[in-house]
Amino acid sequence: MESKKLKVTYHRARDTLYLRTLPKRPATMDVTDYGFYIRYDWDNPDEIVGFEWLGFSAYINTLDEPGVIPELEMRFDIEGTNLKGLALKEVLRWAYHRYVLCDLTAELPEMREMVTEAAET
């Protein structure tokens, strides 16, 4: 499956995580019932081009609850890292470690394994 390159940005003061597929494109927004926003391409309303989570650190513990994030087959390569082929849930776990916990080892291969194991349990 093709991976999309993903830019990840965290705005700490607003506790908001921004995920944008690259190249960036204008979008309209939908949301899950739990406040996880999904960006759809402006001209192609079926194509997902990003995500946004307001209150990211407050709600990350709900990540495994049904309906919080959409179930997608998409895979992502995170810009500026060696992380490739991650599922959305893996990206979110990584972002939490990297940006909220400020765990600078989050980009090491071991972190990739940890993220995968956490997702499987």
Add this chain to the structure above:
Amino acid sequence: MNRRIISLNTSDEAFDLFQRLLTPVVVDVRGETVRIDIGDYVHLMDDEERVQRIRWIRETLVNPLEIRRSHLKSEPFGEVYINTIYEDEGDLQGRPFVVGVERRAGVLDFRTAFVPHPQYLQKAKKGKLIWKAKS
């Protein structure tokens, strides 16, 4: 009901407009104060379709079609301003636009603003109607 015709702004105009039209507060259609600060600009500035709609944010707060309680489980104190805005006289269809705020201790804080996907509007309509424009 009057059509809300509000032109887009350029990206270069956006920050100045944000400061002049939105900060530090906007008094909404109900006479309530919505607090907006410079940090909120960071939320808008990276997305072309948002940064071009600074005027739409103000218009939607002061002249919405309706205000609803947020339908989101994660935002029990959220309120959503819903509008349809036309870019110019020749724009016959208009576009829906949404501004989300949060009520904290009786004060409203800006949370987000965007052009909604059609699915979003269906969900937002599940939220309790708080205010509606007279037709």
